[in-house]
Each structure stands twice: as structure tokens, then as C-alpha cells.
Amino acid sequence: MTAIRLIIFVLLLLFIGLASAQDAEIVISRDAAPSSANVKLTLIASGFNRPLYLTHAGDGSNRLFLVEQSGKVWIFKDGEMLSQPFLDLSAIISRSALGSGFTEQGLLGLAFHPQYAINGIFYVNYTDRNGSTVVARYQVSQSNPDLAAGGSGEIIFHLAQPYANHNGGHIEFGPDGYLYIALGDGGSANDPLGAGQNRALLLGSIVRIDVDSDPRYAIPEDNPFVGVANAHDAIWAYGLRNVWRFSFDRATGDMYMADVGQNRWEEINFQPADSAGGENYGWNVWEGNHIFAGGSAPNHVPPIFEYGRDMGCSVTGGNVYRGQAVPDLQAVYLFGDFCTGWIWTTWRDHDLQWRASTFMNTTFEISSFGEDEAGELYLIDYAGALYRFDAAEA
Ligand SMILES: [Ca+2]
Numbered sequence: 001m002t003a004i005r006l007i008i009f010v011l012l013l014l015f016i017g018l019a020s021a022q023d024a025e026i027v028i029s030r031d032a033a034p035s036s037a038n039v040k041l042t043l044i045a046s047g048f049n050r051p052l053y054l055t056h057a058g059d060g061s062n063r064l065f066l067v068e069q070s071g072k073v074w075i076f077k078d079g080e081m082l083s084q085p086f087l088d089l090s091a092i093i094s095r096s097a098l099g100s101g102f103t104e105q106g107l108l109g110l111a112f113h114p115q116y117a118i119n120g121i122f123y124v125n126y127t128d129r130n131g132s133t134v135v136a137r138y139q140v141s142q143s144n145p146d147l148a149a150g151g152s153g154e155i156i157f158h159l160a161q162p163y164a165n166h167n168g169g170h171i172e173f174g175p176d177g178y179l180y181i182a183l184g185d186g187g188s189a190n191d192p193l194g195a196g197q198n199r200a201l202l203l204g205s206i207v208r209i210d211v212d213s214d215p216r217y218a219i220p221e222d223n224p225f226v227g228v229a230n231a232h233d234a235i236w237a238y239g240l241r242n243v244w245r246f247s248f249d250r251a252t253g254d255m256y257m258a259d260v261g262q263n264r265w266e267e268i269n270f271q272p273a274d275s276a277g278g279e280n281y282g283w284n285v286w287e288g289n290h291i292f293a294g295g296s297a298p299n300h301v302p303p304i305f306e307y308g309r310d311m312g313c314s315v316t317g318g319n320v321y322r323g324q325a326v327p328d329l330q331a332v333y334l335f336g337d338f339c340t341g342w343i344w345t346t347w348r349d350h351d352l353q354w355r356a357s358t359f360m361n362t363t364f365e366i367s368s369f370g371e372d373e374a375g376e377l378y379l380i381d382y383a384g385a386l387y388r389f390d391a392a393e394a
Contacts, residue, residue, distance in 0.1 A: 026251045027331040029348045036360040038328040040392045044378070045081050046385040048074070050097065053170075053245075054370030054378050054386065055110055059117035061145070062373055066386060069097050069106035071126075075146050076386075087124070087138065087148040094127045096164070104187075105131060108169025113211075114177055116140075122148075123156075123179065123211070125171045133159045133167055135181060137211070156216040157209070159202055163187025166242040174208070175253040175273065178220055181207040182257075184242035185283065190262060190293070196239050196283035197297060199231035204283065206243065206257070208236035224278030237271065239281040239297060245317035245368055249273075249333075250375060256333055258317025259303070261287050266315035267303035268335060268346060270354075304354045305346050311358070312337025318369030323376040326391050334359065334377065334389075336366035343379075 050069035057063060064076035071090030075082045089107055090098060097106025109125030116122060120140035128134050135157035141147040161167060166184030174180055185195040185204040195203035209217040225231035237257075246257040253273030259281065260266060265288030269281050285297035288306035307315075316336050321329035329345075336343040341362035349355050367382035377389040 028252060029350050029352060030331055031349050033355070033357045034328045034332050034345050034347075034359065038392055039326055039360070040390050041362070041379060041387040042390045044386045044388050045076060048384045048386070050106070050367075050382060051380050051384060051386065052108070052367040052382060053110060054368065054380055055112065056371065056373045057112045057116050057122070058114065058373060059112075060373070063146075064370075064372055064378070064386075065110060065112075066380075067107055067110050069103075069108065071097065071107050073107075073110060073124075073148075077146065082146055084147070086146060089124065089126060089153075092126075092128060094129060094131055097127075104165045104167055108167060109135075109171040109182075111171040111173055111179065114173050123171055125169050125181065127161065127167050127169075131161050131164055133157075133161055133169075133183065135171060135179075154215075156211065157181065157207075159183065161186060162193065162203075168243055170243060170245050172246065172248065174248055174255070176220075177210075177212070178208050179211050179217070180236060180246070181209070182240070182243035182246055183207060185240070191241065191284035194284070196241060197280075197285060197295075199225060199228075199235060199238055202232055202234060204240055205232075205235045205238040206240065206246065207234045208277065209234055222276070224276060236277045237279040237281065239279075239283050239285075239300070240269075241283040241287075243317070244315065244338075247317060247319045247369075247371075249320040249322070250371070251320070251322050251331075254320070256317060256320065256335075257281070258315040258335055259283065260314050261306075262292065263287070264308055265290055265306045266308075266312060266337065268305040268315070268317070268333070269301065270304045305344070305356045307337075307344070311340060311342055313339040316366045316368060319371050319377055321375070321377050321389070323371075323374055323389075325376055326389055328391075329377070329389065334369060336362075336364075336369070336379070338366055338382070341366060 053067035072085040073087040094105035096103040105127040107126045113121040139152040166187035168182035168184040170182040226233045242260045255271040257269040282300045318334040343360040345359045346356040365382035368380045
């Protein structure tokens with residue numbers, strides 16, 4: 001009897017163990033396409049000047065931080081916009097972002113340090129008065145959590161830009177705690193510098209740096225081109241034209257990069273969480289899955305999705321949905337087009353094959369998506385408004 005009881009006890013423990021493992025399982029695949037009939041976009045706030053990003057501080061405060069290209073960061077807190085900006089860089093960013101004409105310069109990125117709740121450190125990416133790309137470290141005020149400390153900016157990364165366009169601008173901490181920076185190919189058109197395939201140039205790449213081991217930054221020892229001749233050791237991945245938003249799936253750590261095309265093809269690139277880096281995403285030998293300039297692009301990693309000029313002209317990358325409000329979006333990557341307002345979804349089916357569908361046709365100039373602390377997803381209309389993805393009423 002005792003032996004049988006022991007066996008039953010062990011089996012019970014195994015069952016409980018498996019059941020709890022089941023509960024914690026991350027959804028990485030699905031077969032059905034999500035339906036836009038299950039989703040509505042709720043207007044959260046409006047009246048912004050060139051809004052182009054939204055993120056959160058990861059500090060448990062549930063505040064939203066909305067970034068304006070014209071230099072200000074605004075806080076949405078307890079259901080309302082605060083009247084005073086968290087940060088105002090309008091005096092030091094490119095003047096073009098202060099006007100009304102189209103520009104790719106200005107305040108472009110914001111990322112809170114993974115230990116922001118403890119250290120109060122955050123980073124911005126902007127183009128300065130000379131048009132150079134700058135990543136700077138800032139500190140929150142010690143007396144007011146809704147205000148950055150005046151004069152606390154320290155430039156940690158600076159890169160001269162040969163042309164006004166293609167400044168990339170997205171910055172985000174990876175699951176590894178390193179800061180990733182998207183850098184465009186330098187601009188003009190067709191990549192005149194050959195920056196995409198030139199691994200000696202930081203332009204046309206995603207850079208990965210360690211912001212904790214040096215007053216400015218250090219190179220992680222496992223960056224893919226450390227010790228490799230004619231390659232910059234800050235580069236994580238290359239062959240990119242102008243990544244406009246990348247993100248890490250908060251559940252899996254997989255990375256999604258939206259690369260804006262030149263004349264014909266907009267693309268979504270994927271990098272699994274266990275990647276060692278060094279991927280070549282093909283530009284300017286390739287544009288999407290199509291030969292562009294031709295020539296050699298060793299180990300070209302093609303996109304997981306592309307679309308042509310019939311559907312848009314400038315891709316805006318989003319996020320893999322991991323929130324609770326819209327169950328039908330679980331494990332789906334959403335992204336859109338700035339020119340047409342189309343939103344797409346892509347996901348992996350149970351054979352882990354990529355699938356995609358057009359999802360929603362909007363009238364917005366989609367400048368960004370963004371997540372709050374709970375993983376709920378937002379959309380930013382460059383015309384000045386912020387929306388949240390919610391479940392449609394039954
Ligand atoms: Ca590519």
C-alpha cells in the first residue's frame with residue numbers, strides 16, 4: 001500500500017507540475033487569422049504636434065510617455081494628459097522638426113533603463129542642430145517623478161549624418177539588458193554610400209551597446225563582429241535601409257524590424273531570440289525579396305513579409321500583442337503603413353510557418369505603435385492623436 005501511495009503521490013506531483021507549466025506556456029503560434037471585427041481603436045488623447053512614439057517606464061506607475069518629433073515628451077497618467085511635458089528638447093533638436101514641412105529629423109526615440117524604477121535613467125535618440133544622430137542619457141527629477149531633471153542630459157553616442165533623411169531613431173533595451181539603436185543608411189536615395197553592406201560603417205545597421213559598464217558605453221563582448229576585420233564591433237545586424245521601429249516580443253524575446261523600402265517593397269524582418277547577431281538583411285543588394293542594386297550580400301536573411309506600392313509607401317513596425325484586452329490578437333505582430341493607413345498582422349501557424357493578412361484600413365498616418373506596462377497596444381496618428389486597441393463590444 002505504501003508503495004502505491006508513493007507512486008500516486010509522485011504522479012500527482014508530476015500532474016501538478018505539468019499543469020502549472022501549461023498555465024505558464026507562452027503562445028507562439030496560432031492558425032486562425034485575427035479579425036478586425038473583434039477590435040476597435042479607442043481615442044485616448046489628441047492635439048499632439050508630430051507624435052511618433054509611445055512607451056512606458058516599466059516602473060509600476062502605468063504612465064504612458066508620448067514622444068513628439070518636435071521635441072517634447074508628454075505623460076498620460078490616471079486618465080489624463082499632464083499639462084507640463086516630462087521632457088522638452090525643442091531647443092537642441094534639428095530646427096526642421098519645429099516647422100511644418102515633412103522631415104525625418106527631430107526627437108525620434110525614447111527608452112527607459114530596465115532598472116528605471118531604481119536609477120531614474122532614460123535615453124533619447126534625436127538629430128541635433130547639425131543633423132547628427134545623438135543618443136543621450138537623462139535622469140528623472142529627484143523631487144518630481146513626472147519631470148526630467150533639467151540639464152541632466154549626457155551624450156553617450158554621436159554619429160554624423162551625411163544626409164537629412166534615414167536617421168533610423170528607434171532605441172530599445174533588449175531582454176539581454178543591452179541598448180539597441182536603429183541607424184538608417186545615411187539617406188539620400190538608393191544608398192549612395194553603400195552603407196547597408198559596409199560593415200565598417202555604423203550606418204545601415206542595428207547597433208548594440210552596453211550602457212552600464214562605461215560612462216558612455218561599452219561593446220558587449222559577444223557582439224558578432226568583435227575581433228572581425230573591417231567590421232564595426234558595435235554592429236548587431238546590418239543590411240538595413242531605414243528601420244522605422246523595431247520591437248522585442250515581451251514573451252519570447254524575438255525581434256521584429258520594419259525596414260522602409262526605396263521604390264517598391266516595404267519589409268518586416270525577424271530575428272529569433274536565440275540569434276547570435278550578425279544577420280545581413282540585404283539592403284541595398286536586395287529590396288525585400290527582390291534584387292535592387294545587385295552584387296554580393298553574404299548570408300542574406302530575407303524578410304518574413306513584404307508589400308508593394310499598391311498597399312503603401314513607408315512601413316511602420318509595431319509589436320507582438322501580449323495584452324489582455326483583445327484576446328483575438330494574442331501572439332500576433334501588428335504593423336502599418338504611414339502613407340495609406342493599412343494595418344497588417346503576421347503570425348506563425350502551428351507548423352511555425354509565417355502567415356499574414358491585411359487587418360484594418362484606417363485613415364491614419366501611422367507613425368508608430370507602442371505598448372503600455374501591461375502589454376496593451378496603442379497606435380499613433382502623426383496628425384496628432386493616440387489610440388488604443390480594445391475589444392469591440394459584442
Ligand atoms: Ca532587406
